Each structure stands twice: as C-alpha cells, then as structure tokens.
Amino acid sequence: MPDPLLTLEGVHTHIGRYHILQGVDFEVPRGSFTVLLGRNGAGKTTTLRTIMGLWKASQGNIRFAGQDMTARPTPEIAAAGIAYIPENMSVFSGLTVRENLLLAARAGKIDATRLEWIFSLFPAMQRFFGSAAGTLSGGQKQMLAIARALIEPRDLILVDEPTKGLAPAIVANMIKAFREVKNAGATVLLVEQNFMAAKMLGDAVAVMDDGRIVHRGAMAELAADHALQHRLLGLHMDAHQ
Amino acid sequence: MTDRTAEREETALASPPIDWIPILIPVAVALIALPLIGSFSTWVTLTVAALAMGMIIFIMASGLTLVFGLMDVINFGHGVFISVGAYMSLLVLRPLTGWVESPSLALNIGVLVLCILVAMAVSGMFGLVFERLIIRPVYRQHLKQILVTMGGLIIIEQLLHVFFGGSPITIALPQNFRGGLAIGPDMIVERYRLIAVVIGVAVFLAMMLVLNRTRIGLLVRAGVENPEMVEALGYRIRRLFVGVFAAGSALAGLGGVMWGFYQQTLTIGMGLQVLVLIFIVVIIGGLGSIGGCLIGSLLVALVANYTAFLEPKIALISNIALMLVVLMWRPQGLYPVVKV
Amino acid sequence: MLARILSGDTPRSPILTVALLVILFVLTLAPFLFSGAQPLNVAAKICVFILLVASYDLLLGYTGIVSFAHTMFFGIGGYGAAIALSRLGPSWSALALGIFIAIAVAGMVALVIGLFSLRVRAIFFAMITLAVATAFLVLASQLSGFTGGEDGLNYSVPEILRPSFRLFEQPIFGTAVNGRIVTYYIVFFAALFGFLLLLRVVNSPFGSVLQAIRENEFRAEALGYPVVVYRSIASVVSTMMAALAGVLLALWLRYTGPDTTLSFSIMIDVLLMVVIGGMGTLYGAAIGATLMIIAENYLPALMGKLGEAAAGIPLVSSFLSADRWLLWLGILFILSVYFFPTGIVGKLRTLWQDRKSKATQKRDGGTTGEAI
Structure with missing residues (x-):
C-alpha cells in the first residue's frame, strides 16, 4: 500500500484548559474520499482545525505528503497544498x-x-x-x-459539514458537486453529520467519540452493517435516513 | 463641496449594498448649519476649514482603524507618531528656510513634499520598531496592549524632548501657502486649508485604489473580516500586518506634518491631544471601517467648527456629545465591521 | 485581630511585610521624624496617592478594566472641596457639603459611563474614558467662573487646619503641633481608613466575583453573575475612593487646579504606580505609590547630579538630565508589564513561595538522602 497522503498519530489538542483531542490516529489515503463521523462535540471540527494548524497539537504528530506538519504555521500548511472549508x-x-x-x-x-x-x-x-x-x-x-x-x-481538501442547515435540494446539488470533485481525483476529508450524504460520497470512514477515533474502515462495510451504525452513531442516524 | 464628498463615498464602499444614512449625515449637518449661521460666506469658510481639518484627522485615524481591524490591536501609542511626523518636518524646514521664504511656488511645494517624505519615512520606521519591540509580545492581550503602547508613547515623547526640547516651536508656512484666497464675492478661504483638503482627498483616493484594486488591498480587506481564513488560504497575515502597521504609522506622520502646519505650532503633546479626537472618530465610524473613519472625521470636524462659531462653550464638549448620540443610535459605530 | 483588620489578606512575604511596616511607621510619625515642609509634603502626597492608586487597582488589577478617567474623579473630589470652601467660606459644614456632593457626583458619573460603555469591549471603555476625561479637563480649565480656569482655586480651610493654629501649648517631641500637622493626620487616617475599606472590598465575596469576571467574563456570566452590574459597582466604589483622595489633596494643598488633579501626567503616574507596584494586590499600590512619589521628589535631583557629571558628553547628558526621568520610568514600565506582570509585590511573593517550597523539598530530600 502506498504512503497515505495524511497521517495523524496520537494527536492531542488542548483548547484553554479543555483537553479536546485525546490521541487521534487515522490516515487519509491519496485519492480517497474519507468521511469523519461522530456526534456533536466529539472533536471532528477540532481535528480539522488541528490539521490546519489553527489549533496547535499539544502532543502527537501530523504528516502530510511525507512532511511533518505538526508545528508549522497555518499559512505554510495551506501552501503545502491543503484547502480548508470551515463549518461557518x-x-x-x-x-x-x-x-x-x-x-x-x-x-x-x-x-x-x-x-x-x-x-x-x-x-x-x-x-x-x-x-x-x-x-x-x-x-x-x-x-x-x-x-x-x-x-x-490542492492535494487535500478539508470540508467541515457542508450540508449543515441547507435545504434538501441544495444538499443534493452539493453531493453532485462533491462527486465531480472526487472523480477529478482530489483527496477529500469530509466531516459530516448527515449519514446519507456521507454514505453517498465516502469510500473510507472514521468515527470519533470523546476526542478519539473509535472506528475505522470502508464506508461500504459501515453502510451495510446497521447494528454497527446503531452502536457507533446512535439513534439520531435514523432521523437522517 | 458636500456633493463631491458624497460621491467619494460611493467608490469607498464599492460593491456591497451601501448603507446611505451615515453618508448623508455630514451633508445634513452642513445643510442644517447654513440657516443657523445665517451668512453664506461664513458658512463656506467654516465648512472648508472643517473639511481641511476632517481630512487631516482622517489621514491620522485611518491607520489606527486598519491596524485594529486587521489584528485586533489597539495602539494607544498611535498619537506619538503624529508628534514624530510633525517634529521631523523641522529637519527639513530648518536647513531649507530659504525654500520656505522663497516666492517660488516650485520651491514652496518642494519643501512641503520633502517634509512629508521625511516625516513618513521616519514615523514609518518608528512604527516598524514599535511593532517589533512593543506590540508583538502582547498580541491578543488587550489589557497589556493598552499598557505597553501607553508606555511606548511615554518613551518616544521623552525622546522627542531629548532631541527637540520641551517648549513649543512655531513653524512658518511656505510663502505661497500663507493667507487667504478669494473664491467668490466676499468669500475667502485660507490657502493652506485648500491644500490640506487636496492632500487629504489624494490620500483617500490612493488608499481606496490600493484597497480596491490591488492584491494587497484585497488581502487587507479580507484580513479585516477574517484573519484566520486568510491564513488558511496560505497567506502570512503577520507580514501583512507589519506592513499595514508601518503604513499606518507613516500616515500618522503625514497627518502630523499637516496638523503642524495647520496649527503652525509644534508641541510634543500634540499627538496625544489629537489622539483623543482620533479615538472619537474611530468609535463613531466603527472600529476597523475605513468608510466610517472618513465620515466620522468629517462629522467631528464639521460639528466642532459650527459649534465653535455658534456657541463656543458647547464646542468644548461637542465631540463627546456627538459620540454619545452616535453610540446611542448605533452602539458599534456608524459602520460596524462584521467580525467572525 | 490584625488579620481581621487586613481582611485576611496578609502580605505573604517577609520583605514585603517589613517594607509595609516601614511605610506605615514613617507615615504615622512623619511630622515628628522630619523637620521642614518638604518631607511632610511628600508624606501627605504619599498618603493621598496610596488611596488613589489603590482605588485604581480595584479597577485595573481586580476587575481588568482600563480607565483613563480616574484622575477626572480625583479632580471631582478636589474641585468639590475647593468650590465649596471658596464659595461658602472655610467652615466644616461647607467642607462636608463639598465632600458629599463630590463623592455623589463621582459615583453617579461613574455609573453613567459604566452602564454606557462597560458592556462593550475593554478597549472601548479605555478609549471612551480617555475622551471623557479630556473633555472634563478642557471644561475645568475653560469654565473659569466656576473652577478658576487654568489658575485653579485658592481657598482657606477651617481654622483648626491652618498653620497658625496650635493644638497644644507645648511642643511634643520638639515639634509644635500646628494646623498643618492636624491636617496631615486627617489625610493620613482618612487614607488608611479608605485603604482598609478597599482591602475589605477586594477580599469580600464581591471581590472574588470581580476576579472571576476578570479571568473569564463569559463563564462568570454563564454562572449567573450580571457582569455589567458587577463592573459598574466596582467602578463606582473605585471612583468614590478616588474622589475622597481628591478631597484629601485639596485639603492638604489648600489649592486645586487642573495640574494638581486632572492632568494626564497624573493619570500616567497612577498607571505606573499600579503596574510597577503590582496589579491586583492593594499592597502593590502602597509600594508603587511610595516608591514613585519618593523618586519623583528626590530622583530628579540625583539625576541632575548624574547629568552634571556627564555634562561633557553631549547626548548622554540630556538623557540623564533631571527632566528625563520619565523616559527611564517608561522603559521600566514596559519591562515590568512584560517580565513582572505582577509587579514588585507579585515578584516578592513568588520569591518567598519558591524559597519556602525549596526549603520543604530540601527537608524531604534530606531525609531520603540519609536513608540511602
């Protein structure tokens, strides 16, 4: 297997006195569409911001395209080829x-x-x-x-909940656009709460809870296993389906 | 004159939907003042004086408001760059007295331009040092920022004392800029005031051009809104900020030269005095907003000039009163800058 | 008993304790320790400024508010007493009325400014207070019919406070107890009382809430403390104390003018005293005010001597000249904000704590060492 484009190893992030990320490990293979799932407050946004250098990781390391990015300033991380679409x-x-x-x-x-x-x-x-x-x-x-x-x-695009608060028709349009982006060969790391959208786009999936990754695998696997979905993501998934 | 002011505003606020009400206020103030003053020629004189003063204040205030908008840094030492600029003109005026007294317009203009260039260069350099030594260690800590920039102000004021002495220094305007100019029957305006208006408008237009037509301007405007996102796009906002800080200090220096000639007396405390006015202006305009800064400057100057004529005692607190009225109407200033 | 007077807030450093005791001792006996007008003048000024600076520290150090209008309230106190005494004549009732009106006006003005601008960000408050204070200074120096304008007001004080008055027939410890000394003790005890009162305020539950707000405004608000109300009350208490300090100065100088109470340089002095002494501890105010006033009165002479010594070297001598001491103070100020944000008092306390903990460590380390 070739080197993944992005690797996080044991990343911890503190915001003020709060310990938000408590050892995050996962990787984003080159050319993949990876979805990061998890309930509110699990640390998904913090993970993206830490990759981007907007919060500094207090421990662990982040590698992108073979380079160590952990302590780099945000502009350098962006210049290395990462685009960030924040939640707001x-x-x-x-x-x-x-x-x-x-x-x-x-x-x-x-x-x-x-x-x-x-x-x-x-x-x-x-x-x-x-x-x-x-x-x-x-x-x-x-x-x-x-x-x-x-x-x-850009080599990697980080997207934070793009469908949040949008009308269903626009969400459909958005999913279509992301498919195009995917087909064009971009690597995407998407944070999403909307499981339906996640299922349609992702090939790989990671699920977060309490500042840690609790599940990693192929999207197809998770999409097929309702029991697993229920265990990892709780009941609120039903509302979206 | 007032119509042209309104037109200038249009370019200032470019494409977003324009909030017209603040723009109309200075115009309305000028129009209301006309019948109160009674004499048209007096009104013209007062209005031109106010425009001159307003443009000088704008030059001095614009840097402060941009620095705040971009990096959330409030520089209480800004006023001292005004004094530095004003005193730097002495470096030019003293050796070139001949140019000042010369009847040649070219030499007169030359000496003014030299004053401005020297003042801007020196205060810009002071700005760079100030940013590096005084401000950089206290980013994102407002309390300490206020304290150390105040400390910086004391130090630079004292340095001026060392080099120029503490007593007020009178300076003479170049020959051709003295006295008044008849612009109509019974209407005389002081020449220097016209020059101040011209320079002020030129600076404003140049600033608008840079902000709206260049890449740096684009970065500054984006950075004022959301510095973090500008960084996430791959730009070093710090470098941009240092540049803006130096430019803002240089503009304060330019304003200092203009203000020095306007008063024809230099004192070391002059910058601090004007700083109070500048604060009122940026609060009225909305911290971080260039358009608001211009309207605030003109409004403060118009109200000050009209009340000084109509009721001198009230003029003493007219600025504070104006600020309170504006804040009661719009607590974040005329043009609140949308921050994320 | 002592701890109760100090509201449980002890100095917590032996050097600091000694320094404070020395200050208290010298100020208590100042009229009998020194001869001549100058030392007593300095002592009285120290008393007034300890109160003024301590009241400012309630705002800056304990509440995290930067105000540039503190001297305005100092001035309101001074002018209140001055106007009452010069209009109504040198009677106690006139003085009482002046004090009452001054303190009430100060509190009300503070409340209005506070409710108006304390809900917005700290920098706004700093800028607005600077503007208001400047306007007040201009008004005071222009409305000459009321305030005496630039020249200020000279007035007589009640008879007991005049230099010609003798409290006792015989001198005490070789010093004739005249009206000046009586005035000094009024100033001294009023300042001491005000200081202890402030100490009580900052160590009360109210003071703890203020500090919680300073640390994290949003959390305090979320816990249900109305931040604006707390800040406004702190501001009112602080400004009333400043007005009291103004009254004391007016009483001592028998003169009130813009330069003695309102000028911006006094505001800067107060700022320097708080920061150098130590923000957030009232003892810092006492130390800062004492050091600065002594320096202000005696350092220029010393620097003058240095300047004379360096007279041969052109630029160096002007840097060392007596008038330039503010330059060095400015540098000291910035350095202390960067490196000793807790000022002299904070530094002394951490030094003492380090030594204590090191001592305990040594003791513990010693026993384990023996075991090996």
Missing part, C-alpha cells in the same frame, strides 16, 4: 465572488478552465460573479466556499 464557510462577505476566488488563487490570477469547471458545478457563481459575497444566500455562500477550495489544484 467564512466567505469574505465584503468582497465580491470574483474577489473571493481571486484571493484563493494564490498565483494572482484565476485559471480560466478551472473557472469554467466551477461555473459548471455551481452556475450561481457565474450569475453572481460581481456581487458581494455577503448578499448571497446560505447555500450560495457554501458553494462559494467550496469553489474557493477548488480554484487551484
């Missing part, structure tokens, strides 16, 4: 859609073919290209946040 989307509302994308394209200009591709994924981005991001709807902001991660090729 964090689009720059005072900037236009174009400016948001321009900022994400670190070369200083937007690649025309990639832009075409993004427009084909999210036609709304073309329609509101010159509008301030603050005027977009929630779903459109989410699309912009994803578009921002796609505007230049």
Whole structure:
C-alpha cells in the first residue's frame, strides 16, 4: 500500500484548559474520499482545525505528503497544498465572488478552465460573479466556499459539514458537486453529520467519540452493517435516513 | 463641496449594498448649519476649514482603524507618531528656510513634499520598531496592549524632548501657502486649508485604489473580516500586518506634518491631544471601517467648527456629545465591521 | 485581630511585610521624624496617592478594566472641596457639603459611563474614558467662573487646619503641633481608613466575583453573575475612593487646579504606580505609590547630579538630565508589564513561595538522602 497522503498519530489538542483531542490516529489515503463521523462535540471540527494548524497539537504528530506538519504555521500548511472549508464557510462577505476566488488563487490570477469547471458545478457563481459575497444566500455562500477550495489544484481538501442547515435540494446539488470533485481525483476529508450524504460520497470512514477515533474502515462495510451504525452513531442516524 | 464628498463615498464602499444614512449625515449637518449661521460666506469658510481639518484627522485615524481591524490591536501609542511626523518636518524646514521664504511656488511645494517624505519615512520606521519591540509580545492581550503602547508613547515623547526640547516651536508656512484666497464675492478661504483638503482627498483616493484594486488591498480587506481564513488560504497575515502597521504609522506622520502646519505650532503633546479626537472618530465610524473613519472625521470636524462659531462653550464638549448620540443610535459605530 | 483588620489578606512575604511596616511607621510619625515642609509634603502626597492608586487597582488589577478617567474623579473630589470652601467660606459644614456632593457626583458619573460603555469591549471603555476625561479637563480649565480656569482655586480651610493654629501649648517631641500637622493626620487616617475599606472590598465575596469576571467574563456570566452590574459597582466604589483622595489633596494643598488633579501626567503616574507596584494586590499600590512619589521628589535631583557629571558628553547628558526621568520610568514600565506582570509585590511573593517550597523539598530530600 502506498504512503497515505495524511497521517495523524496520537494527536492531542488542548483548547484553554479543555483537553479536546485525546490521541487521534487515522490516515487519509491519496485519492480517497474519507468521511469523519461522530456526534456533536466529539472533536471532528477540532481535528480539522488541528490539521490546519489553527489549533496547535499539544502532543502527537501530523504528516502530510511525507512532511511533518505538526508545528508549522497555518499559512505554510495551506501552501503545502491543503484547502480548508470551515463549518461557518467564512466567505469574505465584503468582497465580491470574483474577489473571493481571486484571493484563493494564490498565483494572482484565476485559471480560466478551472473557472469554467466551477461555473459548471455551481452556475450561481457565474450569475453572481460581481456581487458581494455577503448578499448571497446560505447555500450560495457554501458553494462559494467550496469553489474557493477548488480554484487551484490542492492535494487535500478539508470540508467541515457542508450540508449543515441547507435545504434538501441544495444538499443534493452539493453531493453532485462533491462527486465531480472526487472523480477529478482530489483527496477529500469530509466531516459530516448527515449519514446519507456521507454514505453517498465516502469510500473510507472514521468515527470519533470523546476526542478519539473509535472506528475505522470502508464506508461500504459501515453502510451495510446497521447494528454497527446503531452502536457507533446512535439513534439520531435514523432521523437522517 | 458636500456633493463631491458624497460621491467619494460611493467608490469607498464599492460593491456591497451601501448603507446611505451615515453618508448623508455630514451633508445634513452642513445643510442644517447654513440657516443657523445665517451668512453664506461664513458658512463656506467654516465648512472648508472643517473639511481641511476632517481630512487631516482622517489621514491620522485611518491607520489606527486598519491596524485594529486587521489584528485586533489597539495602539494607544498611535498619537506619538503624529508628534514624530510633525517634529521631523523641522529637519527639513530648518536647513531649507530659504525654500520656505522663497516666492517660488516650485520651491514652496518642494519643501512641503520633502517634509512629508521625511516625516513618513521616519514615523514609518518608528512604527516598524514599535511593532517589533512593543506590540508583538502582547498580541491578543488587550489589557497589556493598552499598557505597553501607553508606555511606548511615554518613551518616544521623552525622546522627542531629548532631541527637540520641551517648549513649543512655531513653524512658518511656505510663502505661497500663507493667507487667504478669494473664491467668490466676499468669500475667502485660507490657502493652506485648500491644500490640506487636496492632500487629504489624494490620500483617500490612493488608499481606496490600493484597497480596491490591488492584491494587497484585497488581502487587507479580507484580513479585516477574517484573519484566520486568510491564513488558511496560505497567506502570512503577520507580514501583512507589519506592513499595514508601518503604513499606518507613516500616515500618522503625514497627518502630523499637516496638523503642524495647520496649527503652525509644534508641541510634543500634540499627538496625544489629537489622539483623543482620533479615538472619537474611530468609535463613531466603527472600529476597523475605513468608510466610517472618513465620515466620522468629517462629522467631528464639521460639528466642532459650527459649534465653535455658534456657541463656543458647547464646542468644548461637542465631540463627546456627538459620540454619545452616535453610540446611542448605533452602539458599534456608524459602520460596524462584521467580525467572525 | 490584625488579620481581621487586613481582611485576611496578609502580605505573604517577609520583605514585603517589613517594607509595609516601614511605610506605615514613617507615615504615622512623619511630622515628628522630619523637620521642614518638604518631607511632610511628600508624606501627605504619599498618603493621598496610596488611596488613589489603590482605588485604581480595584479597577485595573481586580476587575481588568482600563480607565483613563480616574484622575477626572480625583479632580471631582478636589474641585468639590475647593468650590465649596471658596464659595461658602472655610467652615466644616461647607467642607462636608463639598465632600458629599463630590463623592455623589463621582459615583453617579461613574455609573453613567459604566452602564454606557462597560458592556462593550475593554478597549472601548479605555478609549471612551480617555475622551471623557479630556473633555472634563478642557471644561475645568475653560469654565473659569466656576473652577478658576487654568489658575485653579485658592481657598482657606477651617481654622483648626491652618498653620497658625496650635493644638497644644507645648511642643511634643520638639515639634509644635500646628494646623498643618492636624491636617496631615486627617489625610493620613482618612487614607488608611479608605485603604482598609478597599482591602475589605477586594477580599469580600464581591471581590472574588470581580476576579472571576476578570479571568473569564463569559463563564462568570454563564454562572449567573450580571457582569455589567458587577463592573459598574466596582467602578463606582473605585471612583468614590478616588474622589475622597481628591478631597484629601485639596485639603492638604489648600489649592486645586487642573495640574494638581486632572492632568494626564497624573493619570500616567497612577498607571505606573499600579503596574510597577503590582496589579491586583492593594499592597502593590502602597509600594508603587511610595516608591514613585519618593523618586519623583528626590530622583530628579540625583539625576541632575548624574547629568552634571556627564555634562561633557553631549547626548548622554540630556538623557540623564533631571527632566528625563520619565523616559527611564517608561522603559521600566514596559519591562515590568512584560517580565513582572505582577509587579514588585507579585515578584516578592513568588520569591518567598519558591524559597519556602525549596526549603520543604530540601527537608524531604534530606531525609531520603540519609536513608540511602
């Protein structure tokens, strides 16, 4: 088996006096679509933020594409080829859609073919290209946040609950877009609460609880095993199915 | 004049839906003041003076508000860069008295430009040192920031004492900038005030150009909104911040030169005095907002000038009153900066 | 008994205890220990500033609020007494009325500012208080009909407090107990009383809540403490004490003007005293105020001598000149914020604790050593 793109080994993270991550181990194989599941407060968002260097790991190490990333500052981690789409989307509302994308394209200009591709994924981005991001709807902001991660090729895309609070039709659209991204060969680590969306997208899965990984395996396996689902994810899964 | 102010605002706020009400307030204040003052020519004189003062305050305040917006750093030492800038003009004025007194417009302009360049360079450099030594160790700790930047202010003020002495120094305007200019029947405005307005507008336009048309400007605007996300996109916000801090200090220095010529007297405490006004301006405008900073500056200057004419005793507290009124209406200032 | 007077908040360091006892001893007997006007003047100023700085520490150290309007309240106290005495004549009732009005006004103004701006972030409060204090200074120096303007107010004090008054026929310990000395003791005991009262406040349950708010505002709010109310009360108590200090200064100087009470440099001095002495301990206020006032009065002379010694070297001499001592103080201030955020008192306490714990370790280590 080739080296995984991203590896976390025994990662601990403290926020203030709270010990959030208590030894997280998992890996994201190159080219895979890995879903990180778990109930609220299990430490999923903290895991992504720790990978991104936005919280510093107090112990353990994080390797990306063969390099140690554990103590690097956020800009270096991003420059190494990791894109991050946070839970609150964090689009720059005072900037236009174009400016948001321009900022994400670190070369200083937007690649025309990639832009075409993004427009084909999210036609709304073309329609509101010159509008301030603050005027977009929630779903459109989410699309912009994803578009921002796609505007230049990145080796790994971290996505935090992209379907949260969105209408079902938009969620379907979002899933379609992620399929495209997956087919284009990107490696994705997705944090998700919506098991249906997770099932449709992921090939590998990791489940977190109380700051630790409690299950790792293939998505197909988990999707087929209802008892396991029930044990790992509890009853709230039913609500989504 | 006021119409043009409104137009400038439009470019300032570019594409997001424009909140017009704050923009209209200075215009409304000017219009309401006209019948109260009674004489049109007096009103013009007062308004031009206020615009000049407002633009100078804006130049000095813009750096402070950007620094805050970008890194959540509040610099109580900002005022001392104003004093530094003003005193640096002495380095030019003293050896070049001939240029100041010369009837040649070119030499007059030359000496002013030299003053500005020297002041900006020196206060910008002070800014770099200040950021490195004083501010860097206390990021994200407001209490300590207030304390150490205050300490930095004391030290730099004392250094000015060492090199320039404590007593007030009078400076002369270059020959061609003295006196008034008749701009209509019965209407005379002081030349230097016009120059101040021109320089102020130029600085404002340049700033808008940088903020809206360059990549650095894009980064600054994005960074004010969400510095963390800018880092997650792969940019070093620290470097950007150091640059903005130095630029803000240089602008304070420029403002110091302008303010020094406006008062024609330099005192070491002048920066601290203006700092109070600047705080009022940035609070009124909304901490971190450049557009709000401009409107706040103009509003403070207009109200101060009109009340000084109409009721001098009230003028003493007009700024505070203005601030309280604005905060009662919008507790976060005219343009609250949306922070994540 | 002693612990009760100190509200259980003992110095917790032998060096600090000794220093505080020396300060207390010297201040108690100042009129009899020194001769001449200057030392008594310094002693009285120390008393006033210990109270002023301690009241500021309630805000800065215990509550985590930076206010630049503290001298405004100091001034309100000073002007309250001054205006009453100069308008109504030098009677006790005029003084009492002045004190009452001054303290009430100070408390009310603090409440208004507090409710208005304490709910927003700390920096806002700092900026707004700076603006308000500046406006107040301008008003005080412009409304000359009321405040005497830039020149300030000169007034007479009640007869017992005048220099010509003699409390006893005979001198005591070779010192004639005149009205100045009576005034000094009024200042001294009022300041001592105010200080002990503040000590009580910060060591009460109320004081603990303040510190909890300073540590974590959101948690305190979540635990059900109304943060704004607590901060406002702290601000009111602190400013009333500042006003009292202003009254004492007015009484001592028999003069009140913008420079003695309102000026920004006094605000800076207070800030320096709190930080260098130690934020969050009232004893720090006492140490800081004492050291700074002594330095302010005697250091310039010393530096002047140094400056003269270095007169040959052009730039060095101007750095060492008597007027430049604020430069060195500024540097000391910044260094202490960085390296000794708990100030002299905090440093002394940790030193003592380290020594104690080392001593215990040694004892324990010693026994195990013997066993081997």
